[in-house]
Amino acid sequence: TMSSSASRDDVDAFLGCLSTAIPPSIVHTPANNSYSPLLLSSVRNLRYALPGTAKPLAIVAATEPAHVQATVLCGRRHGVRVRTRSGGHDYEGLSYASLDPHEHFAVLDLAALRAIHIDAARAEAWVESGASLGELYYTVGAASRTLAFPAGSCPTVCLGGHLSGGGFGSLARKYGLSADNVLDAVVVDARGRLLNRSAMGEDLFWAIRGGGGESFGVIVSWKVRLVRVPETVTVFGIRRFRNQSAADLVTKWQGVAPFLPRDLYLRVLLQNPQADFVALFLGRCGRLASIMRRRFPELGMTPADCQEISWVNSTLFVEFFTTDKPLDVLLDRSNKPDYYLKVKSDHVEEPIPKRAWEGLWDKWLDQPGTPPIMLDPYGGRMSSISPSATPFPHRTYLYQLQIYSFWFENGTDALEKRISWVKGVHKDLEPYVSKNPRAVYVNYRDLDLGTNELEGNVTSYEKAKVWGEKYFKGNFERLAAVKSKMDPHDFFRNEQSIPLFPAAA
Ligand code: FDA
DSSP: OOOOOOOHHHHHHHHHHHHHHSOGGGEEOTTSTTHHHHHHTTOOOGGGGSTTSBOOSEEEEOSSHHHHHHHHHHHHHHTOEEEEESSOOOTTOTTTOBSSTTOOEEEEEOTTOOOEEEETTTTEEEEETTOBHHHHHHHHHHHOTTEEOOOOSOTTOBHHHHHHHOOOOTTHHHHOOGGGGEEEEEEEOTTOOEEOHHHHOHHHHHHTTTSOGGGTOEEEEEEEEOEEOOSOEEEEEEEEEGGGTHHHHHHHHHHHGGGSOTTEEEEEEEETTEEEEEEEESSOHHHHHHHHHHHOGGGOOOGGGOEEEOHHHHHHHHHHSOSOSOGGGGGOTTOOOOOEEEEEEEEESSOOOHHHHHHHIIIIISSTTOOOEEEEEOOTHHHHSOTTSSSOOOOSOSEEEEEEEEEOOOSHHHHHHHHHHHHHHHHHHGGGSOOSSOOOOTTSOOGGGOOOOEETTEEOHHHHHHHHHHHHTTHHHHHHHHHHHHOTTOOSOOTTOOOOOGGGO
């Protein structure tokens, strides 16, 4: 287990240390009325808010980098671990909950550290980790109709976790991951130092662009490259049912979507008896329709399916499938579905045969109330970046696939039923998806892959390798080497943090 050694005295000493370094108004303990609402404010998976979940002994709501430095230093001095939370979207709640009921830890909440500065002339921006994707999209859109940032679809995801884990979205085929567009960053390391790119060095700068931030320090802010988009882009959503050849279309899609021009992103959501094809095209309707006619005539897309809008509006369409929402929805941080969540994901390297899709539909999908399976194409820029350029190694697959189960009912019956559904689909997919390893993207965190164990007082490398190679393949070793250098006492530790490299331990 991950058992931690902090005693009650350590905890008191930790709180005492904090009180000398940072304003008491931003330190929230269970004795404060503010504690529970703050803790829950960005919990996105109710499985990790159930009674019995280990909760932080304090939440520090940092408003300046100095608060982050003080929390890390007090934590190290008094043996209290720190979990950093930006947007709280971790699928397994690692930013605010511990699997070990005895672990004493504090949460460093960065939601208030969310300034965004756009330099439209240079097409760059500085953004703090607590800023959400929606806030960034909104601000970029307000600065220029022809600038954008490549990142994920959910507007409440925050940059701290997203950029440090990769960041995949509808511009990835053209511009790669969010992490591929990071130019600089400011990090608080395990010694409490505030380091920018030149001070931290290229190894740490490499690690925090896809290796998961939580193992290496606390990233306070990021300098990112903004990318060019046309003033008008085109979106469509087309629904086809099983009795309209949905299985044929999905089968064909696998050999089409990853090879389309980079300006075209075409994802599929499978749910119940239907397949929804959702597209973003960096261009006008006329060209899109002609590409679709040539490359995927079976879908039957016509100009009548097009909506021509600005890029910032397309971010709402990709998330909500409608162009009717006002742009301020992007700014709504409380736009929070209170659901329980379990996600498993895969990468696909050869098209899955039609009979397998029919089998999935018959056995799992074509029933009321079942969750979606989302297929997101790679190819384009994704496959032209070296697998070792960043810790994210999954560059050459056709597409990624997520089994995304969320539910609202309380209770263990619902929980067991929902989780066993996800596991059932995942098991049946095994023959068709990537092997050795069965590759997973770290931002789609899945604790079923394995969790850390201690060896002596540090995380076991051999045990961590089991889950680590699934996320990082050959980059895992280099991540461990960076960890050894930057955090030799293994202070930044959680259920799936990078271990020290054995030779250095
Ligand atoms: P959270 O605060 O939970 O952090 C996640 C992890 O990063 C934790 O381990 C945390 O400790 C660490 N961390 C956070 N901030 C840090 C910092 N400043 N310094 C160091 N470590 C830090 N992904 C994607 O690529 N494309 C997508 O479209 C989506 N869509 C999506 C929708 C929904 C509803 C959810 C719940 C999730 C996604 N994701 C996603 C996954 C998302 O990218 C992933 O969960 C991110 O890590 C979330 O970052 P947050 O800061 O919000 O989470």
